[in-house]
Amino acid sequence: MSTSPVPILLVDHDEKDFNAARALLEQFETDTYCLDWAPDYEAGLRALSKGAYALVLVEYHLGGKTGLDFLQSLKDRGPEAPVIVLTEKGDREVDLQVMREGAYDFLIKGEYDASLLERSLRYALSRRKTEEHLLHTARELERMNSTLKETQSRIIQQEKMASIGQLAAGVAHEINNPIGFVSSNLRTLAKYADSVTGFFKELQRLLADAPAGSPLHALKDQWRDRQLDYAVEDMIDLIQESLEGTDRVVKIVKDLKNFSRVDEAEHQHANINDCLDSTINIVWNELKYKAQLTKEYGALPRIKCFPRLLNQVFMNLLVNASHAIEKQGVITVKTWQDNGSIVASVSDTGCGIPEPIRKKIFEPFFTTKEAGKGTGLGLSIAYDIVARHKGEITVDSEVGRGTTFTVRVPALEPQS
Ligand SMILES: Nc1ncnc2c1ncn2[C@@H]1O[C@H](COP(=O)(O)OP(=O)(O)OP(=O)(O)O)[C@@H](O)[C@H]1O
Numbered sequence: 507m508s509t510s511p512v513p514i515l516l517v518d519h520d521e522k523d524f525n526a527a528r529a530l531l532e533q534f535e536t537d538t539y540c541l542d543w544a545p546d547y548e549a550g551l552r553a554l555s556k557g558a559y560a561l562v563l564v565e566y567h568l569g570g571k572t573g574l575d576f577l578q579s580l581k582d583r584g585p586e587a588p589v590i591v592l593t594e595k596g597d598r599e600v601d602l603q604v605m606r607e608g609a610y611d612f613l614i615k616g617e618y619d620a621s622l623l624e625r626s627l628r629y630a631l632s633r634r635k636t637e638e639h640l641l642h643t644a645r646e647l648e649r650m651n652s653t654l655k656e657t658q659s660r661i662i663q664q665e666k667m668a669s670i671g672q673l674a675a676g677v678a679h680e681i682n683n684p685i686g687f688v689s690s691n692l693r694t695l696a697k698y699a700d701s702v703t704g705f706f707k708e709l710q711r712l713l714a715d716a717p718a719g720s721p722l723h724a725l726k727d728q729w730r731d732r733q734l735d736y737a738v739e740d741m742i743d744l745i746q747e748s749l750e751g752t753d754r755v756v757k758i759v760k761d762l763k764n765f766s767r768v769d770e771a772e773h774q775h776a777n778i779n780d781c782l783d784s785t786i787n788i789v790w791n792e793l794k795y796k797a798q799l800t801k802e803y804g805a806l807p808r809i810k811c812f813p814r815l816l817n818q819v820f821m822n823l824l825v826n827a828s829h830a831i832e833k834q835g836v837i838t839v840k841t842w843q844d845n846g847s848i849v850a851s852v853s854d855t856g857c858g859i860p861e862p863i864r865k866k867i868f869e870p871f872f873t874t875k876e877a878g879k880g881t882g883l884g885l886s887i888a889y890d891i892v893a894r895h896k897g898e899i900t901v902d903s904e905v906g907r908g909t910t911f912t913v914r915v916p917a918l919e920p921q922s
Protein backbone atom coordinates (compact mmCIF):
# COMPACT_ATOMS: atom_id res chain seq x y z
CA MET A 507 0.00 0.00 0.00
CA SER A 508 1.55 3.31 -0.96
CA THR A 509 0.98 6.44 1.11
CA SER A 510 1.63 9.94 -0.16
CA PRO A 511 4.95 11.42 1.01
CA VAL A 512 4.99 13.77 3.99
CA PRO A 513 5.71 17.30 2.74
CA ILE A 514 8.49 19.05 4.66
CA LEU A 515 9.87 22.53 4.17
CA LEU A 516 13.51 23.31 4.92
CA VAL A 517 14.35 26.99 5.46
CA ASP A 518 18.13 27.25 5.19
CA HIS A 519 20.40 29.67 3.38
CA ASP A 520 22.78 26.96 2.22
CA GLU A 521 21.79 24.75 -0.67
CA LYS A 522 24.42 22.24 0.47
CA ASP A 523 22.48 21.76 3.73
CA PHE A 524 19.32 21.17 1.71
CA ASN A 525 21.04 18.51 -0.42
CA ALA A 526 22.48 16.85 2.67
CA ALA A 527 19.10 16.78 4.43
CA ARG A 528 17.45 15.39 1.32
CA ALA A 529 20.09 12.67 1.10
CA LEU A 530 19.39 11.71 4.72
CA LEU A 531 15.64 11.61 4.14
CA GLU A 532 16.12 9.29 1.21
CA GLN A 533 17.72 6.72 3.48
CA PHE A 534 14.51 6.17 5.46
CA GLU A 535 12.96 2.85 4.78
CA THR A 536 9.50 3.15 6.21
CA ASP A 537 8.11 6.62 5.61
CA THR A 538 8.75 8.73 2.61
CA TYR A 539 9.24 12.42 2.88
CA CYS A 540 9.36 15.07 0.24
CA LEU A 541 11.55 18.03 1.01
CA ASP A 542 11.10 21.56 -0.37
CA TRP A 543 13.64 24.29 0.12
CA ALA A 544 13.31 27.98 0.96
CA PRO A 545 16.62 29.88 1.06
CA ASP A 546 15.65 32.63 3.56
CA TYR A 547 13.16 33.89 6.12
CA GLU A 548 10.79 35.62 3.65
CA ALA A 549 10.91 32.78 1.14
CA GLY A 550 10.08 30.41 4.02
CA LEU A 551 6.98 32.35 5.04
CA ARG A 552 5.92 32.68 1.40
CA ALA A 553 6.27 28.95 0.83
CA LEU A 554 4.20 28.24 3.93
CA SER A 555 1.37 30.49 2.81
CA LYS A 556 1.28 28.76 -0.56
CA GLY A 557 1.70 25.10 0.30
CA ALA A 558 0.51 22.84 3.10
CA TYR A 559 3.50 21.40 4.98
CA ALA A 560 3.30 18.75 7.65
CA LEU A 561 6.62 19.90 9.14
CA VAL A 562 9.10 22.76 8.94
CA LEU A 563 12.83 22.51 9.50
CA VAL A 564 14.35 25.94 9.97
CA GLU A 565 17.96 26.92 10.60
CA TYR A 566 18.51 29.24 13.55
CA HIS A 567 20.63 31.89 11.80
CA LEU A 568 18.52 33.29 8.99
CA GLY A 569 20.48 36.32 7.79
CA GLY A 570 19.21 39.26 9.86
CA LYS A 571 16.49 37.09 11.45
CA THR A 572 16.60 34.06 13.71
CA GLY A 573 14.66 30.86 14.14
CA LEU A 574 12.91 32.59 17.06
CA ASP A 575 11.59 35.30 14.71
CA PHE A 576 10.37 32.57 12.43
CA LEU A 577 8.54 30.79 15.27
CA GLN A 578 6.97 34.08 16.31
CA SER A 579 5.69 34.85 12.79
CA LEU A 580 4.16 31.40 12.61
CA LYS A 581 2.45 31.89 15.98
CA ASP A 582 0.97 35.18 14.73
CA ARG A 583 -0.46 33.45 11.69
CA GLY A 584 -2.42 30.91 13.73
CA PRO A 585 -2.00 27.15 13.80
CA GLU A 586 0.83 26.10 11.51
CA ALA A 587 2.97 23.09 10.89
CA PRO A 588 5.23 21.97 13.76
CA VAL A 589 8.73 23.43 13.61
CA ILE A 590 12.12 21.81 14.29
CA VAL A 591 14.98 24.32 14.60
CA LEU A 592 18.47 23.51 13.32
CA THR A 593 20.84 25.12 15.83
CA GLU A 594 24.62 25.53 15.97
CA LYS A 595 26.78 23.29 18.07
CA GLY A 596 27.53 24.54 21.55
CA ASP A 597 24.75 27.11 21.82
CA ARG A 598 22.85 25.51 24.67
CA GLU A 599 20.98 28.69 25.53
CA VAL A 600 19.56 28.93 21.98
CA ASP A 601 18.50 25.27 22.09
CA LEU A 602 16.51 25.85 25.25
CA GLN A 603 15.06 29.11 24.05
CA VAL A 604 13.67 27.69 20.80
CA MET A 605 11.99 24.92 22.77
CA ARG A 606 10.49 27.47 25.16
CA GLU A 607 9.13 29.44 22.19
CA GLY A 608 7.23 26.50 20.76
CA ALA A 609 9.65 24.51 18.60
CA TYR A 610 8.85 20.80 18.69
CA ASP A 611 12.50 19.88 18.74
CA PHE A 612 16.00 21.11 17.85
CA LEU A 613 18.73 19.37 15.91
CA ILE A 614 22.35 20.50 16.03
CA LYS A 615 23.60 21.19 12.54
CA GLY A 616 26.26 18.74 11.37
CA GLU A 617 25.59 16.46 14.35
CA TYR A 618 22.44 14.66 13.37
CA ASP A 619 22.33 11.58 11.26
CA ALA A 620 19.50 9.85 9.45
CA SER A 621 18.17 8.00 12.49
CA LEU A 622 18.24 11.09 14.73
CA LEU A 623 16.46 13.06 12.07
CA GLU A 624 13.86 10.37 11.61
CA ARG A 625 13.23 10.10 15.35
CA SER A 626 12.75 13.85 15.56
CA LEU A 627 10.39 13.95 12.57
CA ARG A 628 8.31 11.05 13.84
CA TYR A 629 8.09 12.57 17.29
CA ALA A 630 6.98 15.95 15.92
CA LEU A 631 4.37 14.40 13.66
CA SER A 632 2.89 12.18 16.35
CA ARG A 633 2.86 15.01 18.89
CA ARG A 634 1.00 17.18 16.40
CA LYS A 635 -1.51 14.36 15.86
CA THR A 636 -2.13 14.04 19.61
CA GLU A 637 -2.53 17.81 19.94
CA GLU A 638 -5.04 17.87 17.11
CA HIS A 639 -6.93 15.03 18.69
CA LEU A 640 -7.02 16.83 22.04
CA LEU A 641 -8.19 20.00 20.36
CA HIS A 642 -10.93 18.10 18.60
CA THR A 643 -12.01 16.49 21.88
CA ALA A 644 -12.02 19.87 23.63
CA ARG A 645 -14.20 21.35 20.88
CA GLU A 646 -16.53 18.38 21.06
CA LEU A 647 -16.81 18.80 24.84
CA GLU A 648 -17.55 22.49 24.43
CA ARG A 649 -20.24 21.72 21.89
CA MET A 650 -21.81 19.10 24.16
CA ASN A 651 -21.71 21.52 27.04
CA SER A 652 -23.55 24.18 25.11
CA THR A 653 -26.13 21.64 23.88
CA LEU A 654 -26.68 20.64 27.49
CA LYS A 655 -27.11 24.26 28.55
CA GLU A 656 -29.57 24.82 25.73
CA THR A 657 -31.62 21.75 26.61
CA GLN A 658 -31.69 22.82 30.22
CA SER A 659 -32.99 26.28 29.34
CA ARG A 660 -35.62 24.81 27.07
CA ILE A 661 -36.86 22.53 29.81
CA ILE A 662 -37.00 25.45 32.24
CA GLN A 663 -38.90 27.55 29.70
CA GLN A 664 -41.33 24.75 28.94
CA GLU A 665 -41.91 24.09 32.60
CA LYS A 666 -42.45 27.80 33.11
CA MET A 667 -45.07 27.81 30.35
CA ALA A 668 -46.68 24.72 31.84
CA SER A 669 -46.86 26.26 35.29
CA ILE A 670 -48.20 29.53 33.88
CA GLY A 671 -50.84 27.41 32.15
CA GLN A 672 -51.64 25.64 35.39
CA LEU A 673 -51.82 28.90 37.28
CA ALA A 674 -54.10 30.40 34.62
CA ALA A 675 -56.34 27.37 34.71
CA GLY A 676 -56.42 27.49 38.52
CA VAL A 677 -57.34 31.16 38.57
CA ALA A 678 -59.94 30.59 35.87
CA HIS A 679 -61.45 27.78 37.87
CA GLU A 680 -61.59 29.86 41.07
CA ILE A 681 -63.21 32.82 39.32
CA ASN A 682 -65.68 30.67 37.43
CA ASN A 683 -68.05 29.99 40.37
CA PRO A 684 -68.32 33.46 41.93
CA ILE A 685 -68.65 35.16 38.56
CA GLY A 686 -71.38 32.64 37.72
CA PHE A 687 -73.54 33.58 40.68
CA VAL A 688 -72.75 37.30 40.40
CA SER A 689 -73.98 37.37 36.82
CA SER A 690 -77.00 35.20 37.56
CA ASN A 691 -77.94 37.48 40.51
CA LEU A 692 -77.49 40.53 38.29
CA ARG A 693 -79.92 39.13 35.75
CA THR A 694 -82.52 38.56 38.51
CA LEU A 695 -81.77 42.03 39.86
CA ALA A 696 -82.36 43.48 36.39
CA LYS A 697 -85.85 41.94 36.38
CA TYR A 698 -86.61 43.28 39.91
CA ALA A 699 -85.28 46.69 38.91
CA ASP A 700 -87.56 46.69 35.91
CA SER A 701 -90.65 46.14 37.98
CA VAL A 702 -89.53 48.50 40.79
CA THR A 703 -88.89 51.22 38.18
CA GLY A 704 -92.40 50.74 36.72
CA PHE A 705 -93.89 51.04 40.18
CA PHE A 706 -91.82 54.16 40.98
CA LYS A 707 -92.95 55.83 37.78
CA GLU A 708 -96.61 55.29 38.81
CA LEU A 709 -95.85 56.67 42.24
CA GLN A 710 -94.13 59.67 40.74
CA ARG A 711 -97.27 60.51 38.74
CA LEU A 712 -99.39 60.28 41.92
CA LEU A 713 -96.99 62.50 43.87
CA ALA A 714 -97.03 65.15 41.17
CA ASP A 715 -100.73 65.80 41.84
CA ALA A 716 -100.51 65.65 45.69
CA PRO A 717 -102.10 68.74 47.37
CA ALA A 718 -99.76 70.92 49.45
CA GLY A 719 -99.63 69.96 53.14
CA SER A 720 -100.82 66.39 52.52
CA PRO A 721 -98.60 63.44 53.62
CA LEU A 722 -98.13 62.58 49.93
CA HIS A 723 -96.70 66.03 49.35
CA ALA A 724 -94.11 65.44 52.09
CA LEU A 725 -93.13 62.28 50.23
CA LYS A 726 -92.71 64.37 47.07
CA ASP A 727 -90.13 66.52 48.91
CA GLN A 728 -88.27 63.43 49.99
CA TRP A 729 -88.37 62.14 46.40
CA ARG A 730 -86.68 65.32 45.24
CA ASP A 731 -84.13 65.44 48.12
CA ARG A 732 -83.10 61.83 47.51
CA GLN A 733 -82.76 62.50 43.78
CA LEU A 734 -84.90 59.49 43.05
CA ASP A 735 -85.65 60.72 39.51
CA TYR A 736 -82.02 60.18 38.65
CA ALA A 737 -81.62 56.98 40.69
CA VAL A 738 -84.61 55.31 39.01
CA GLU A 739 -83.28 56.26 35.57
CA ASP A 740 -79.74 55.10 36.30
CA MET A 741 -80.53 51.85 38.10
CA ILE A 742 -81.29 49.82 34.98
CA ASP A 743 -78.25 51.21 33.11
CA LEU A 744 -75.95 50.34 36.00
CA ILE A 745 -77.19 46.79 36.17
CA GLN A 746 -76.91 46.45 32.39
CA GLU A 747 -73.32 47.71 32.40
CA SER A 748 -72.43 45.36 35.25
CA LEU A 749 -73.87 42.47 33.28
CA GLU A 750 -71.70 43.39 30.30
CA GLY A 751 -68.71 43.40 32.67
CA THR A 752 -69.48 39.98 34.09
CA ASP A 753 -70.09 38.60 30.59
CA ARG A 754 -66.61 39.80 29.68
CA VAL A 755 -65.12 38.13 32.73
CA VAL A 756 -66.94 34.90 31.86
CA LYS A 757 -65.43 35.06 28.38
CA ILE A 758 -61.93 35.73 29.72
CA VAL A 759 -62.26 32.77 32.07
CA LYS A 760 -63.35 30.58 29.17
CA ASP A 761 -60.41 31.75 27.07
CA LEU A 762 -57.99 31.20 29.91
CA LYS A 763 -59.27 27.66 30.36
CA ASN A 764 -59.16 27.07 26.64
CA PHE A 765 -55.70 28.53 26.36
CA SER A 766 -54.10 26.63 29.18
CA ARG A 767 -55.91 23.31 28.72
CA VAL A 768 -53.77 21.83 31.49
CA ASP A 769 -56.12 18.93 31.75
CA GLU A 770 -55.38 18.12 28.12
CA ALA A 771 -51.70 17.28 27.97
CA GLU A 772 -52.52 14.50 25.54
CA HIS A 773 -53.57 14.63 21.93
CA GLN A 774 -56.94 16.32 21.54
CA HIS A 775 -59.27 16.94 18.69
CA ALA A 776 -59.40 20.67 18.15
CA ASN A 777 -60.20 23.24 15.56
CA ILE A 778 -57.26 25.51 14.83
CA ASN A 779 -59.64 28.44 14.30
CA ASP A 780 -60.81 28.05 17.93
CA CYS A 781 -57.19 27.82 19.13
CA LEU A 782 -56.41 31.06 17.29
CA ASP A 783 -59.49 32.81 18.69
CA SER A 784 -58.78 32.01 22.30
CA THR A 785 -55.10 32.91 21.89
CA ILE A 786 -56.00 36.23 20.24
CA ASN A 787 -58.26 37.03 23.19
CA ILE A 788 -55.46 36.27 25.62
CA VAL A 789 -52.93 38.52 23.88
CA TRP A 790 -55.46 41.14 22.82
CA ASN A 791 -54.13 43.63 25.35
CA GLU A 792 -50.71 43.40 23.76
CA LEU A 793 -52.07 43.83 20.24
CA LYS A 794 -54.86 46.34 20.50
CA TYR A 795 -52.83 49.54 20.73
CA LYS A 796 -50.52 48.60 17.87
CA ALA A 797 -52.55 46.80 15.31
CA GLN A 798 -55.75 46.40 13.52
CA LEU A 799 -56.45 42.67 13.46
CA THR A 800 -57.91 41.01 10.38
CA LYS A 801 -59.09 37.43 10.52
CA GLU A 802 -59.59 35.42 7.36
CA TYR A 803 -60.51 31.96 8.57
CA GLY A 804 -61.27 29.12 6.20
CA ALA A 805 -63.51 26.21 7.17
CA LEU A 806 -61.29 23.68 8.97
CA PRO A 807 -61.85 20.15 10.18
CA ARG A 808 -61.00 19.33 13.77
CA ILE A 809 -57.58 17.72 13.91
CA LYS A 810 -55.77 15.61 16.43
CA CYS A 811 -53.15 17.86 18.00
CA PHE A 812 -51.79 19.35 21.21
CA PRO A 813 -53.98 22.47 21.32
CA ARG A 814 -52.22 23.97 24.33
CA LEU A 815 -48.88 23.74 22.58
CA LEU A 816 -50.21 25.17 19.32
CA ASN A 817 -51.69 28.04 21.33
CA GLN A 818 -48.17 28.76 22.57
CA VAL A 819 -46.95 28.88 18.98
CA PHE A 820 -49.69 31.28 17.91
CA MET A 821 -49.20 33.42 20.99
CA ASN A 822 -45.53 33.90 20.20
CA LEU A 823 -46.22 34.68 16.54
CA LEU A 824 -48.85 37.26 17.49
CA VAL A 825 -46.68 38.91 20.15
CA ASN A 826 -43.70 38.97 17.77
CA ALA A 827 -45.91 40.55 15.10
CA SER A 828 -47.01 43.28 17.48
CA HIS A 829 -43.42 43.89 18.63
CA ALA A 830 -42.39 44.28 14.98
CA ILE A 831 -44.86 47.11 14.46
CA GLU A 832 -43.38 50.35 15.67
CA LYS A 833 -46.48 52.55 15.83
CA GLN A 834 -49.56 51.34 13.98
CA GLY A 835 -50.05 48.46 11.58
CA VAL A 836 -52.12 45.51 10.54
CA ILE A 837 -51.87 41.91 11.72
CA THR A 838 -53.62 39.38 9.51
CA VAL A 839 -54.40 35.88 10.67
CA LYS A 840 -55.43 33.45 7.96
CA THR A 841 -56.28 29.76 7.93
CA TRP A 842 -56.97 27.39 5.09
CA GLN A 843 -56.68 23.78 4.03
CA ASP A 844 -54.11 22.69 1.55
CA ASN A 845 -53.47 19.23 0.26
CA GLY A 846 -54.23 17.35 3.47
CA SER A 847 -52.70 20.00 5.70
CA ILE A 848 -54.08 22.74 7.89
CA VAL A 849 -52.27 26.01 7.30
CA ALA A 850 -52.32 29.07 9.53
CA SER A 851 -50.42 32.26 8.81
CA VAL A 852 -49.74 35.34 10.89
CA SER A 853 -48.67 38.40 8.88
CA ASP A 854 -47.68 41.82 10.07
CA THR A 855 -46.88 45.13 8.44
CA GLY A 856 -43.91 45.58 10.77
CA CYS A 857 -40.20 46.16 10.33
CA GLY A 858 -39.42 42.89 8.52
CA ILE A 859 -36.42 40.63 9.15
CA PRO A 860 -33.13 41.32 7.32
CA GLU A 861 -31.77 38.36 5.34
CA PRO A 862 -28.72 37.58 7.53
CA ILE A 863 -30.91 37.47 10.64
CA ARG A 864 -33.60 35.32 9.05
CA LYS A 865 -31.34 32.27 9.24
CA LYS A 866 -30.93 32.66 12.98
CA ILE A 867 -34.41 33.44 14.27
CA PHE A 868 -35.26 29.81 15.07
CA GLU A 869 -32.04 29.37 17.08
CA PRO A 870 -32.53 29.31 20.81
CA PHE A 871 -31.61 32.57 22.56
CA PHE A 872 -31.41 34.53 19.34
CA THR A 873 -33.14 37.83 19.99
CA THR A 874 -32.84 41.38 18.75
CA LYS A 875 -34.99 42.64 21.59
CA GLU A 876 -33.64 44.54 24.55
CA ALA A 877 -33.00 42.66 27.78
CA GLY A 878 -36.21 41.88 29.57
CA LYS A 879 -38.37 42.07 26.47
CA GLY A 880 -37.35 38.85 24.77
CA THR A 881 -35.46 35.72 25.70
CA GLY A 882 -35.12 34.55 22.11
CA LEU A 883 -36.76 31.22 22.90
CA GLY A 884 -40.21 31.86 21.40
CA LEU A 885 -39.51 30.76 17.84
CA SER A 886 -37.22 27.89 18.76
CA ILE A 887 -39.94 26.45 20.98
CA ALA A 888 -42.52 27.11 18.24
CA TYR A 889 -40.27 25.22 15.83
CA ASP A 890 -40.08 22.22 18.16
CA ILE A 891 -43.81 22.20 18.79
CA VAL A 892 -44.62 22.31 15.08
CA ALA A 893 -42.04 19.58 14.41
CA ARG A 894 -43.75 17.50 17.10
CA HIS A 895 -46.92 17.82 15.02
CA LYS A 896 -44.90 16.63 12.02
CA GLY A 897 -45.49 20.00 10.46
CA GLU A 898 -43.32 22.92 9.44
CA ILE A 899 -43.04 26.61 10.18
CA THR A 900 -41.69 28.97 7.54
CA VAL A 901 -41.01 32.65 7.31
CA ASP A 902 -41.33 35.12 4.51
CA SER A 903 -40.20 38.66 5.13
CA GLU A 904 -39.31 41.90 3.47
CA VAL A 905 -37.50 44.64 5.36
CA GLY A 906 -39.72 47.68 5.79
CA ARG A 907 -42.83 45.87 4.54
CA GLY A 908 -43.53 43.09 6.98
CA THR A 909 -43.32 39.42 7.80
CA THR A 910 -45.47 36.33 7.42
CA PHE A 911 -44.99 33.19 9.48
CA THR A 912 -46.79 30.14 8.14
CA VAL A 913 -47.51 27.05 10.21
CA ARG A 914 -48.50 23.93 8.34
CA VAL A 915 -49.58 20.76 10.15
CA PRO A 916 -50.94 17.60 8.62
CA ALA A 917 -54.65 17.01 9.20
CA LEU A 918 -54.22 13.31 9.68
CA GLU A 919 -57.53 12.14 11.07
CA PRO A 920 -60.20 14.65 10.12
CA GLN A 921 -63.13 14.74 12.52
CA SER A 922 -66.41 16.40 11.78
N1 LIG B 1 -42.76 39.20 13.01
C1 LIG B 1 -41.48 39.55 13.15
N2 LIG B 1 -40.98 40.66 12.57
C2 LIG B 1 -39.67 41.01 12.71
N3 LIG B 1 -38.76 40.28 13.41
C3 LIG B 1 -39.19 39.16 14.01
C4 LIG B 1 -40.56 38.72 13.92
N4 LIG B 1 -40.67 37.56 14.60
C5 LIG B 1 -39.44 37.28 15.09
N5 LIG B 1 -38.56 38.24 14.75
C6 LIG B 1 -37.11 38.27 15.07
O1 LIG B 1 -36.74 36.99 15.54
C7 LIG B 1 -36.16 37.09 16.84
C8 LIG B 1 -36.42 35.82 17.60
O2 LIG B 1 -37.81 35.69 17.89
P1 LIG B 1 -38.26 34.79 19.13
O3 LIG B 1 -39.73 34.80 19.21
O4 LIG B 1 -37.58 33.48 19.05
O5 LIG B 1 -37.60 35.53 20.35
P2 LIG B 1 -38.00 36.93 21.01
O6 LIG B 1 -39.36 37.34 20.54
O7 LIG B 1 -36.89 37.86 20.78
O8 LIG B 1 -38.06 36.54 22.53
P3 LIG B 1 -39.20 35.60 23.26
O9 LIG B 1 -40.15 35.13 22.21
O10 LIG B 1 -38.41 34.48 23.85
O11 LIG B 1 -39.81 36.48 24.26
C9 LIG B 1 -36.75 38.36 17.42
O12 LIG B 1 -35.93 38.90 18.43
C10 LIG B 1 -36.82 39.25 16.19
O13 LIG B 1 -35.58 39.81 15.89
Ligand SMILES: [Mg+2]
Pocket residue numbers: 822825826880884885
Ligand atom coordinates in the same frame (compact mmCIF):
# COMPACT_ATOMS: atom_id res chain seq x y z
MG1 LIG C 1 -40.99 36.02 20.57
